[in-house]
Amino acid sequence: MTDASSRLAETSAAAATGARPVLLETLNLKKYFPIMGGLLRHQVGSVYAVDDVSLQIYKGETFGLVGESGCGKTTFGRTILRLEKATGGSVSMDGQDVLALHGDALKRMRRRMQVIFQDPYGSLNPRMPISDIIGEGLLAQGDKANGWRKRSIRDQRVGDYLEAVGLRRDYSRRYPHEFSGGQRQRIGIARALALGPEFVVCDEPVSALDVSIQSQILNLLSDLRAEFNLTYLFIAHNLSVVQYFCERIGVMYLGKIVEVAATDVLYATPQHPYSVALLSAIPVPDPRVRTKRLVLKGDVPSPANPPSGCRFHTRCWLRERLGNPAECSTTEPPLRELAGGHLAACHFAEQVTAQAVQEAAATQSVIETAVDVD
Amino acid sequence: MTAISPAGGADPGATVPDRPLLDVRGLRTYFHVMDGTVKAVDGVDFSIPPGGTVGLVGESGCGKSVTAHSIMRLIDIPPGEIAGGEIWFDGRDLLKLSDSEMRHVRGGEIAMVFQEPMTSLNPVFTIGDQISEAILLHNDVNKKEAAERAIESLKAVGVSAPERRVKQYPHELSGGMRQRAMIAMALSCNPKLVIADEPTTALDVTIQAQILELIKALQARTGTALLLITHDLAVVAETVQTIAVMYAGRIVEAGTVDQVLLAPQHPYTQGLLNSIPGVKKRGRALSVIKGVVPNPFRLPPGCKFQPRCPYAWEACSASEPELLPAPNGAKSRCYLHSPEGAGRREAFEKSVAATMESVGG
Numbered sequence: 001m002t003d004a005s006s007r008l009a010e011t012s013a014a015a016a017t018g019a020r021p022v023l024l025e026t027l028n029l030k031k032y033f034p035i036m037g038g039l040l041r042h043q044v045g046s047v048y049a050v051d052d053v054s055l056q057i058y059k060g061e062t063f064g065l066v067g068e069s070g071c072g073k074t075t076f077g078r079t080i081l082r083l084e085k086a087t088g089g090s091v092s093m094d095g096q097d098v099l100a101l102h103g104d105a106l107k108r109m110r111r112r113m114q115v116i117f118q119d120p121y122g123s124l125n126p127r128m129p130i131s132d133i134i135g136e137g138l139l140a141q142g143d144k145a146n147g148w149r150k151r152s153i154r155d156q157r158v159g160d161y162l163e164a165v166g167l168r169r170d171y172s173r174r175y176p177h178e179f180s181g182g183q184r185q186r187i188g189i190a191r192a193l194a195l196g197p198e199f200v201v202c203d204e205p206v207s208a209l210d211v212s213i214q215s216q217i218l219n220l221l222s223d224l225r226a227e228f229n230l231t232y233l234f235i236a237h238n239l240s241v242v243q244y245f246c247e248r249i250g251v252m253y254l255g256k257i258v259e260v261a262a263t264d265v266l267y268a269t270p271q272h273p274y275s276v277a278l279l280s281a282i283p284v285p286d287p288r289v290r291t292k293r294l295v296l297k298g299d300v301p302s303p304a305n306p307p308s309g310c311r312f313h314t315r316c317w318l319r320e321r322l323g324n325p326a327e328c329s330t331t332e333p334p335l336r337e338l339a340g341g342h343l344a345a346c347h348f349a350e351q352v353t354a355q356a357v358q359e360a361a362a363t364q365s366v367i368e369t370a371v372d373v374d
Numbered sequence: 375m376t377a378i379s380p381a382g383g384a385d386p387g388a389t390v391p392d393r394p395l396l397d398v399r400g401l402r403t404y405f406h407v408m409d410g411t412v413k414a415v416d417g418v419d420f421s422i423p424p425g426g427t428v429g430l431v432g433e434s435g436c437g438k439s440v441t442a443h444s445i446m447r448l449i450d451i452p453p454g455e456i457a458g459g460e461i462w463f464d465g466r467d468l469l470k471l472s473d474s475e476m477r478h479v480r481g482g483e484i485a486m487v488f489q490e491p492m493t494s495l496n497p498v499f500t501i502g503d504q505i506s507e508a509i510l511l512h513n514d515v516n517k518k519e520a521a522e523r524a525i526e527s528l529k530a531v532g533v534s535a536p537e538r539r540v541k542q543y544p545h546e547l548s549g550g551m552r553q554r555a556m557i558a559m560a561l562s563c564n565p566k567l568v569i570a571d572e573p574t575t576a577l578d579v580t581i582q583a584q585i586l587e588l589i590k591a592l593q594a595r596t597g598t599a600l601l602l603i604t605h606d607l608a609v610v611a612e613t614v615q616t617i618a619v620m621y622a623g624r625i626v627e628a629g630t631v632d633q634v635l636l637a638p639q640h641p642y643t644q645g646l647l648n649s650i651p652g653v654k655k656r657g658r659a660l661s662v663i664k665g666v667v668p669n670p671f672r673l674p675p676g677c678k679f680q681p682r683c684p685y686a687w688e689a690c691s692a693s694e695p696e697l698l699p700a701p702n703g704a705k706s707r708c709y710l711h712s713p714e715g716a717g718r719r720e721a722f723e724k725s726v727a728a729t730m731e732s733v734g735g
Contacts, residue, residue, distance in 0.1 A: 068578035180666055210433040210605065210667075215649040215660035222659065237579065240608075244651030244660070263656075281583035283608035285650055287631045295587050296580045299548040365532075 020058040023231050024080065024199055029053045029089035031072075031079045035304060047304045049075040051255035052089070054335070057199075062225065062232040064246030064263070066239060066278070068300055072255040073235045077201040080233075081113050082106070093199065111141050114197035118204035120184035124176040131172035134158045134191045141195055161190040164227070165220060182213035189220065193228060201233045206241060218245055239282045243267055248341075251275045254303055254311040257335060261342040271344040271352050273318040280361070292361040309333075310346070317360045318348060394421035394462075395599050396445070396567055401459035403437075403444045406452060412670045414440040416623040418459075419697070422567065427593060427600040429610030429631075431646075432620035435667055438603045441620075442569050445601075446486055447476050464566060482512035485560035487553070489572035495544040495552060501528075502540025505559045512563045527558040531588060550581035554588070561592065567599045574609065586613055607646060611635055619643050622668060622678035625697060629704025638726060639706035641683045648729050655732055677708070685710060685718050 030051055037044040049072045057063045065073045078084045080091045082098065091098040093113065101109050117123035124133055135154045142148030148157070159169035165186040176184060185205060192200055202221065206214040218241065225232060236242050242249060242263075249266050251259040251274065259272040270276045280294040296315050301307055307314045313328040327333075327347050335345040346352070403415040415437040422428045430438045443449050445461055447468060461468040468479065480486075488494040496504060505524035509515060515523070521540070528536035531554045544552055553573060560568050570589065574582040590613055593600050602614050610617055611631055618628040619642065627640040638644045645663035665682045668674055674681050676691040683690065689709050700706045709715045710722055 068580060182666065211607075211646060211649045212433060212663040213666070215651065215662045218651060219659045219662060239579065241651050244656050277580060281579045283582075283586070283606065283612050285608040285611050285635060285647065287611050287635050293583055293587065295583050299550055299581065300578075 020061070022056045023059040023094060024057040024233075025092050026053055026055050026076075026080060027090045027092075029076070029079060029091060030087040031075050031084055032087045045304055048255045048306055049303060050079060051306075053252075053255075053257050054089075055250060055257060055260070057231060057233060058248075060229065060231055061248060062234055062246045064242040064249040065233060065235045065252060066237060066242050066249060067252035068237060068278075070254075070300055070303060071252040072303070073252050074203055076252070077115070077203050077233060077235050081115055081201055082110075083115070107141065111195045112197050113199045113201070114192040114195055115201045115203060116185075116188050116192045116205045118207055120181050120188055120208060121176075123188055124184055126176050129173055129175055130162070130187055131155060131158050133176070133187065134161060134172070134194050137191060137195050157194055158190075161194045162187075164193065164224065165190045180213075181209055182216060185209065185213075185217050186220065189217075189224070193224060193230075196228075198229070199231045199233070201235065203235045204237070205234075207236065207238065214241070221245075239279065251278065254300065254306050256311055256345065257343075258312065258346070259344045260335070261344075265339075265342055271338055271342065271349040272312075272346050273316050273352060274312045275344075276352060276357055277317065280357070292358070294357060294361040295364060312346075317364075318346075318351060318356070321356065321360055322348060322351065393465075395424040395426070395464060396601070397421040397460075397462040398441070398445065399460045399462070401441065401444060401461065402457040403440050403449060404455045404457045406455060410671045413457075413623050413673070414670070415444060418620075418623070418625055420618050420625060420628060422599050422601060424566070425597045425599055426616070427602065427614040429602045429604065429614040429617045430620060431604060431607060431610055431617055433605055433646075433667060435670065436620040437623040438620050439571055442486070442571050442601065442603050445569065446480055446484060447471075448480075478512065481508050481565075482563050483565055484567045484569060485563065485565040487556050487560050487568060487570040487573045489575050492544065492549070492552060494556065497544055500541055500543055501547070501555050505540070505555070505562050508559055509562050523562060524558075527562040528555065530561065531555075531558045531592070533558070548581075549577055550584060553577060553581075553585055557585075557588065557592070561596065561598070564596070565598060567601065568593075569601045569603070571603045572605070573602070575604070575606070582609075589613065607635065607650065619646070622670075622673060624678065624707060626679065626707045627704065628697065629700075629702070633702055633704040636730060637702050637704075638729075639700035639702065639704050639711065640679075640708050641685055641710070641722065642679045644722075644726055644729055645682075648732075652732065685715075685722055687718070689714060 031049050032046040033049055034043045035045040035047060036042065053076060065076065067073045075084060079086050080098065086099055093109065098109060135158050138148040138154050138157060147153045155172065158172050162169055162171055167183065167186055179187065205221065206217050209217060224230065234242065234246055246263055248260065248262050250257050251272065253274050259266065259270065259275045266275065267279060270279055277294050277296045294317060298315055301314060309329040309331055310333050313319050316328065319325065319328045333345045333347045335343050337343050338349055398418060398420050401415055401418045405412045405414055418441055420428065430441060432438045444456060445468065449456065456469055464483065468476065471479065502521060502524045505527060506517065506520040509520040509523050510517065524540055525536045528539055533539050533551065533554050547555065573589065574585050577585060586609065600614065602610060604610055614631060616630050617634045618625045619634065619640065620626065621642050627634055627638065627643045634643060638647060648661045649663065651660060663682055668678060676694050680686040680690040695707050695709045697705045697707045698711050700711045710719045
């Protein structure tokens with residue numbers, strides 16, 4: 001405990017000095033997808049994919065965004081890149097309002113923000129040679145100053161970035177099917193970096209890869225970050241990868257950020273009941289570690305019809321322990337600061353202690369965990 | 375230095391030399407395709423005692439799923455071919471059974487849980503119909519009794535309101551619920567062995583935790599033997615007693631969970647453990663297994679791992695090592711454990727110690 005609290009103090013000190021400039025900031029960002037139905041195909045509801053998310057990502061850091069499928073983490077990444085049109089809120093990059101940009105200004109902004117996709121098979125056009133796949137963005141962004149409209153200059157740059165990601169220059173004439181999954185992911189990384197971005201959204205970049213290849217790609221991403229001064233938003237569901245790779249982490253649940261903290265702090269002392277359960281669910285490859293796991297009940301409710309109040313209350317083990325206080329289902333808990341830089345959205349975050357977690361884990365039934373929660 | 379005997383010994387944890395429930399000996403499954411022959415499984419030996427739990431681990435393409443499908447005789451022939459070996463189950467060689475005899479074993483005595491519950495359940499039948507179908511096929515019961523047993527089996531896997539669930543179609547259930555239905559179906563005929571092929575890979579981590587805990591609890595309650603197939607070392611660490619690690623169609627290391635995960639004896643197992651990211655490795659580069667899995671049409675000579683192995687020497691490419699007993703009682707297909715490998719073994723052991731240091735939670 002003392003270990004963790006001293007680390008807490010450290011981060012709060014860093015936050016207080018405000019040493020790190022913010023590169024990207026979202027304020028109350030919302031993205032709702034309409035549900036069409038009825039005879040006239042009118043809107044009958046909305047999927048609240050991203051709902052009121054405010055986050056700050058510092059220059060040069062690797063910020064991890066974790067959560068289960070359908071929590072909105074990918075939509076969040078796509079919305080800040082303007083691959084989806086935001087429903088509300090704002091995104092600012094280096095002080096510029098990204099959502100208000102259009103025309104040339106937007107095009108210049110796109111060069112600074114790039115994305116690496118999850119599926120190395122689906123994200124490369126099988127009919128294009130690698131030189132065109134990586135060169136396409138360069139061609140689109142070409143102007144007098146960079147000369148990317150000229151084939152020779154473009155090919156030179158494509159070759160440079162292929163080498164930067166550990167592939168051979170002459171691979172540029174080949175087609176995607178000639179490469180393995182790991183190599184394809186390298187091509188996807190070269191495509192993102194060829195435009196010289198400052199901010200890269202890595203959307204599950206290693207999820208589709210085998211462990212031995214996964215570690216190669218993680219090492220590459222980490223080398224490239226140092227080499228090109230990149231800031232990463234690293235979206236993943238694999239919590240061990242995030243723990244290894246990221247400095248700060250945001251946990252998402254049903255379109256909301258429920259906790260933000262430095263990685264060490266989050267893994268040592270999670271304060272939101274959902275984060276606790278999420279971390280407890282990670283299988284450990286060490287047979288000596290045999291802790292009783294806290295297993296959540298039921299499934300994630302539908303984001304089209306999220307629970308009232310705290311969105312996690314239907315599955316919350318802490319609420320059960322506290323005798324189902326009314327606030328949980330009536331009032332939405334704000335994301336509040338518990339200690340320097342450690343934020344959690346729970347009315348009773350202070351009640352999340354190691355002892356409470358242990359007791360909750362000891363009293364649960366592991367079989368009767370499939371219940372209707374929505 | 376003799377060849378390893380295929381039977382019995384694959385479970386070093388067991389003290390009673392009971393007859394194994396499942397005994398796979400020298401299994402070879404080949405696929406004859408246009409570009410040549412893929413030896414997907416090439417000489418696999420392992421056994422499972424009654425009520426035992428074994429994990430088969432490896433990366434994509436190592437042959438772990440083909441092994442499971444061979445046991446269930448679900449390989450399409452052609453292009454597939456069981457080119458050799460025996461699969462002894464409860465006193466019979468499954469490879470010699472007729473198709474109709476095999477149908478009684480499949481689903482009745484050996485049940486399978488697949489990775490993708492959406493594609494392995496039939497979308498046009500209700501959950502109840504699909505569970506009842508298996509019960510009707512393998513038991514002497516009428517439809518009404520089968521329907522009742524379907525509800526019971528759903529209840530046993532923790533599905534709430536099973537009376538309502540049996541009337542639902544697969545698309546109406548969530549991924550976790552579908553996997554529970556699959557498990558209910560597998561257990562509905564009280565099988566002696568359940569083969570679970572990546573049962574949690576398609577699921578989110580909190581649902582994975584639910585399903586793993588469920589499988590463990592049910593296994594303990596029913597005493598069914600379990601063969602768990604997965605790429606995730608962490609999943610096997612928590613669920614089974616013994617592990618076999620596969621690479622390029624072969625078992626390269628076999629032993630108890632503690633032996634394999636705490637003191638790996640094969641450089642490939644060590645490489646896998648090393649590749650797992652964890653907090654202690656933050657800020658440092660992950661150590662990687664260099665290169666990629668070999669092309670199945672052009673397997674390297676000698677040991678199949680040798681081109682990627684940091685300890686390889688001439689002997690490794692000259693001939694393929696047998697699955698030899700290693701000093702800690704596990705078995706490893708590696709010349710490091712032959713007398714000639716003694717010098718290099720020291721370096722390997724030092725490196726393993728460093729690996730274990732960084733793996734711990």
